[in-house]
Amino acid sequence: MGKKRVSSVIRPYLMILPAMIGIGVFVIYPIFYLAYLSLHKYNLMNPAKSKFIGLDNYADLFARDEFYKVLGNTALYTFATVLITLVLSVAIAVWVSKNTKFNQFIQAGIFTPHIVSIVSIALVWMWMMEPSLGFLNYILKSVGLPTSQWLQSSSTAMASIIFVSVWQGIGYYVLIIVAALQGVSPSIYEAASLDNASKWKIFYKITLPMISPQLFFILIIMTIGSFKVFDTVRMMTLGGPNNSTNTLVYYIYQNRTTNIGYASATGMVLMLVIGILTFVYFRMLANKVHYQ
Amino acid sequence: MTKSMHIVKLSIGYLLKLLLVTVFIFPFLWMISTSLQTFKETLAFPPTMVPAVPQFINYVTAWQSGPFLTYFSNSAIITISIIVIQMLVLIPAAYGFAKYKFKGSSFLFSLVLLAFMIPGQVTFIPVYLMMSDWGIGRTLLPQIIPFMTNAFGIFLLRQYLMQVPEELIEAARLDNASEFKILWKIMIPMSKPALATIALFSFVSHWNDYFWPLVMTDSAAVRPLTVGISMLRETEGISNWHVIMAGNVILVIPILIVYLFCSKQIVKAFVYSGIK
Numbered sequence: 152m153g154k155k156r157v158s159s160v161i162r163p164y165l166m167i168l169p170a171m172i173g174i175g176v177f178v179i180y181p182i183f184y185l186a187y188l189s190l191h192k193y194n195l196m197n198p199a200k201s202k203f204i205g206l207d208n209y210a211d212l213f214a215r216d217e218f219y220k221v222l223g224n225t226a227l228y229t230f231a232t233v234l235i236t237l238v239l240s241v242a243i244a245v246w247v248s249k250n251t252k253f254n255q256f257i258q259a260g261i262f263t264p265h266i267v268s269i270v271s272i273a274l275v276w277m278w279m280m281e282p283s284l285g286f287l288n289y290i291l292k293s294v295g296l297p298t299s300q301w302l303q304s305s306s307t308a309m310a311s312i313i314f315v316s317v318w319q320g321i322g323y324y325v326l327i328i329v330a331a332l333q334g335v336s337p338s339i340y341e342a343a344s345l346d347n348a349s350k351w352k353i354f355y356k357i358t359l360p361m362i363s364p365q366l367f368f369i370l371i372i373m374t375i376g377s378f379k380v381f382d383t384v385r386m387m388t389l390g391g392p393n394n395s396t397n398t399l400v401y402y403i404y405q406n407r408t409t410n411i412g413y414a415s416a417t418g419m420v421l422m423l424v425i426g427i428l429t430f431v432y433f434r435m436l437a438n439k440v441h442y443q
Numbered sequence: 444m445t446k447s448m449h450i451v452k453l454s455i456g457y458l459l460k461l462l463l464v465t466v467f468i469f470p471f472l473w474m475i476s477t478s479l480q481t482f483k484e485t486l487a488f489p490p491t492m493v494p495a496v497p498q499f500i501n502y503v504t505a506w507q508s509g510p511f512l513t514y515f516s517n518s519a520i521i522t523i524s525i526i527v528i529q530m531l532v533l534i535p536a537a538y539g540f541a542k543y544k545f546k547g548s549s550f551l552f553s554l555v556l557l558a559f560m561i562p563g564q565v566t567f568i569p570v571y572l573m574m575s576d577w578g579i580g581r582t583l584l585p586q587i588i589p590f591m592t593n594a595f596g597i598f599l600l601r602q603y604l605m606q607v608p609e610e611l612i613e614a615a616r617l618d619n620a621s622e623f624k625i626l627w628k629i630m631i632p633m634s635k636p637a638l639a640t641i642a643l644f645s646f647v648s649h650w651n652d653y654f655w656p657l658v659m660t661d662s663a664a665v666r667p668l669t670v671g672i673s674m675l676r677e678t679e680g681i682s683n684w685h686v687i688m689a690g691n692v693i694l695v696i697p698i699l700i701v702y703l704f705c706s707k708q709i710v711k712a713f714v715y716s717g718i719k
Contacts, residue, residue, distance in 0.1 A: 158448075160545075162543070162622065163537075163539040163543035163545040163548070164539075164545065166535040166536060166538060166543070167535070167536045167539045167540065167551060168598060169531070169532045169553070169592075170532050170533060170536035170592045171536075171554070171590070171592075172592075173532060173558075173588075173591040173592030174554055174555065174557075174558040174592050174594070177566070177570060177588070177589040177591070178557065178558040178561050178566060179499075179554070179558075179568035180569075180573075181565075181566040181573070182561065182565070182569075184569035184572070184573070185565065185566065185568065185569050188568065188572075191498070243463070244567070245461075247460065251668060253457070253460070254460075256464075257460050257461075257463065257464050258710070259468045259710060260464035260468055261463070261464060262706075262710060262713070263467060263468065263471070263699075263702065264467055264470075265713075266647050266651075266698055266702055266709065267471075267695055267698060267699070268650070268651035268653065268669050268694060268698070269651065269653055270650075270651075270670075270673045270691075270694065270697070271474070271670045271672070271691045271694050271695045272470075273673075274672070274673075274676075274687055274688070274691050275470045275471070275473065275474045275688070275691060276470065278473075278474075278477065278684050278687070279470060279473065279690065281684075283488070284485070284487075284488055284489075284490065286473060286490055289488065289489050289490050293489070298519055303625070318466075318467070322467065326710060326713060327714060330714045334680030374640060375560075376586050379562050379564045381564060381654055384655055385653075385654075385657070386653075386673060400564045403564070403568070404658065405593070407567075407568055407658070409572075411568060414568060418564075418565055420625070421564065421565055422565045423677070425560065425561070426560075427560065429560045434500060443691075
């Protein structure tokens with residue numbers, strides 16, 4: 152009997168053990184390792200020759216203009232992507248929210264890019280955005296508009312990347328908002344229409360507040376997701392032209408072999424940003440649960 | 444409003460919606476069209492919409508431009524291994540967190556949430572160094588084992604298992620069923636939708652993954668399809684769009700076929716993961 156008790160006490164620990172090993176080895180230990188690396192001048196050829204240099208990497212980081220440039224680019228990218236996606240996805244969701252076969256088809260179509268690899272997405276858009284032969288400039292030309300250099304000019308490259316990100320991601324958010332809209336009780340709308348409220352008024356007095364928890368969820372996951380943008384940049388512009396599309400993660404990537412300590416310090420900054428956003432998210436989530 | 448005006452308004456609505464969906468579908472059609480054109484056709488302006496004679500040879504060229512069989516099987520091995528390992532790890536973990544009270548459980552669960560929040564973009568440098576230290580840098584393992592714990596999956600499945608009535612488990616225990624049997628005969632069958640969601644999600648995200656394999660691999664022997672295709676521009680020349688698009692179709696087709704046949708489940712899975 153005593154033996155059985157012991158085994159039932161340790162049983163839950165055994166059940167979660169493999170999962171915890173995975174988290175310990177591949178998340179928690181690397182965080183400390185990253186912090187350690189960020190305080191060293193790391194020697195890739197001979198790690199034993201690495202030197203502790205305190206906060207020098209951070210001092211170096213915060214003194215370089217390119218870091219602020221990269222941080223600014225990332226913030227701009229995040230702000231624009233989140234804002235445009237949010238507005239468009241609410242508009243589209245309201246438009247196609249009625250539960251019909253046709254609308255389901257439209258939703259599935261808009262969602263398609265979301266499940267396709269960014270590699271394919273990037274390649275096909277690079278082809279479409281090709282300045283002299285691409286399809287987009289052909290369209291612009293045929294309706295009499297000036298053509299664009301798209302990814303190849305520092306004034307339009309960032310906008311082009313934002314465009315592709317919005318295009319790829321929007322279907323997912325439309326789905327979530329549609330689900331939220333369908334969850335709003337019809338009786339609330341009926342009451343409003345009895346009051347002869349205008350469509351616009353119904354939208355911002357009833358619809359918007361009712362789906363605000365989902366909108367908030369989207370806002371946070373999109374902000375965190377956008378802040379670590381890398382794939383589109385690596386595929387489409389390599390951070391150029393002229394660093395105009397270089398972002399935080401791409402910057403870390405660029406320095407990952409030549410200056411590991413410096414790249415690690417940048418990684419710590421990224422973690423801090425994500426940490427703050429996550430904290431805000433959980434705080435707000437707690438408040439939301441509170442008033443329900 | 445007359446009846447005919449109503450019909451006109453309705454059909455304009457339909458047309459506009461079709462136009463909207465075209466914006467999202469057209470690039471894929473364009474990709475397929477380009478992949479079947481000759482080099483000369485791709486140089487035409489205005490662009491060639493439909494190739495005169497479909498050039499299936501482009502697919503052969505793309506496939507032969509690198510070790511694509513290796514890339515393809517690497518992608519398959521990596522994705523399948525990840526899903527199998529994740530299931531073995533996350534099912535007992537979610538059960539433990541959902542149905543047992545034990546000391547430190549809330550602290551340990553907060554570590555799961557932490558893992559959920561910390562992205563690979565933060566940890567990739569130390570993990571890369573660890574992998575080389577362990578001498579497995581040149582195998583497929585760096586692309587598999589870091590994903591052994593699917594924190595999102597544990598979270599989702601735990602929510603699901605918490606809804607299984609306690610009485611059911613108690614009754615099974617009274618019948619002297621082992622914990623393993625309870626897990627296998629009660630918990631897993633009851634949580635099939637959640638497990639399907641998790642597996643589908645893992646499949647899509649790891650088949651498509653680009654960042655992690657890019658930073659973990661140094662040689663063609665361990666590269667997956669995404670990285671292989673992304674390098675077509677270097678191997679085939681940046682203006683050989685017909686070959687690049689053919690490679691691209693090879694990458695996209697498996698996912699699009701899966702999507703065509705179970706778009707409903709996939710859509711459901713993604714929505715479910717989003718709103719919990």
